[in-house]
């Protein structure tokens with residue numbers, strides 16, 4: 445069983461910091477801790493300490509103190525992992541932390557695998573799979589939205605919704621089974637019509653969740669954005685404007701950006717995963733050509749293309765080449781250098797691509813607000829103002845919901861075709877199990893219990 449090993453790891457970051465924590469979890473956590481931690485108050489031993497209490501002391505190898513530390517003891521089952529947990533809070537130097545971890549392992553713990561503490565929380569039943577997944581999402585959140593939806597998921601918002609849908613399904617499967625077993629007490633007259641309404645509602649709920657996915661994913665993970673334009677149009681300057689610092693190389697010499705640079709930036713709640721590319725033009729320079737090919741490749745993968753045009757000069761054949769390449773993409777045309785005299789005729793761009801056009805000066809930042817507003821409109825249609833909607837941001841959840849929906853639609857089909865009731869059960873159970881996979885539950889035992897509880901009273 446999973447409880448056999450006591451596991452340990454540095455749970456804080458892998459760079460020097462003020463304080464670092466070593467977490468030990470498992471049956472032997474306290475015993476191991478007592479082998480290397482000595483409390484200043486000599487009577488305090490982890491094995492005897494009350495849950496959620498702390499002690500000050502030192503970590504010792506033989507009689508040599510490795511570091512001073514605070515010990516936090518949490519006793520099963522009310523801990524993060526549902527097992528005994530000891531946390532050694534030391535000075536956050538990576539050398540010292542590694543040394544202490546080695547010591548903990550020498551005393552009998554095993555180095556934890558990635559995610560193993562949270563896996564134990566799941567196996568211990570404290571959290572479901574969607575909550576376990578949310579822990580990683582919280583840690584990896586790129587923006588406020590991602591953090592917020594992940595915490596909601598950790599609190600069980602998605603789980604509760606899934607459990608509610610599963611209960612409705614199970615109730616109806618149980619009803620069908622009972623009625624088929626015991627037709628004297630349960631009548632299926634009019635049942636298909638009732639079931640159809642319930643299934644319609646469930647499909648609506650699933651659809652509702654599914655429609656949040658695209659927005660949810662873009663909101664939480666960011667818009668994959670590529671900046672393209674011919675040499676010297678101001679692509680690197682635009683990137684710098686976004687980043688707010690001189691990261692990309694800006695020069696007067698056309699063709700200075702040869703590779704692609706990427707940045708993750710947050711503007712007014714929107715995350716842009718931006719790739720700045722080499723200026724696109726016909727070139728004989730081998731290195732530059734690789735950059736141009738790479739730029740064209742990034743265009744194909746992008747959700748959004750920011751096409752930068754130097755508005756102080758006329759369009760040329762390079763611009764036409766770019767425009768023909770980005771025609772089918774989500775494009776915003778940036779007429780850059782709006783601080784200079786305008787030479788360009790916008791209608792010449794409109795002839796080639798159907799896209800919003802923003803006048804902007806990457807140098808002064810004029811026009812940036814209009815750009816952010818436009819992006820908000822393009823991608824979120826106002827959803828950026830937080831609402832109470834439950835968002836799906838995890839592809840696994842989305843896939844299970846799609847399977848759930850398909851199974852439910854099959855139930856509807858069977859109803860419409862006037863099939864026997866036991867046909868409904870098969871697809872209902874299929875939907876039930878796909879929903880169950882979101883929260884990491886297996887279906888069978890649960891089903892038996894439920895049928896027993898709901899339908900066998902007094903009979």
Ligand SMILES: Nc1nc2c(c(=O)[nH]1)N(C=O)[C@@H](CNc1ccc(C(=O)N[C@@H](CCC(=O)O)C(=O)O)cc1)CN2
Nearest residue numbers: 455465467496516518521522523524525526531561570
């Ligand atoms: N020091 C420290 N801080 C941390 C964590 C940790 O493991 N250690 N966490 C994680 O990485 C997060 C907190 N998550 C936790 C979740 C549940 C329990 C827990 O013990 N739950 C018990 C209830 C305890 C009580 O009510 O007193 C339970 O659900 O039974 C602890 C931490 C964030 N901060």
Ligand SMILES: Nc1nc2c(ncn2[C@@H]2O[C@H](COP(=O)(O)OP(=O)(O)OP(=O)(O)O)[C@@H](O)[C@H]2O)c(=O)[nH]1
Nearest residue numbers: 676677678679680681699700701723781805806807
């Ligand atoms: N006046 C003015 N000059 C700008 C503006 N944006 C960029 N420039 C200038 O235009 C020149 C080229 O800018 P870059 O940002 O290097 O252009 P790029 O498109 O990245 O060029 P490549 O790396 O060659 O592809 C630099 O001298 C910038 O200072 C702007 O809004 N106004």
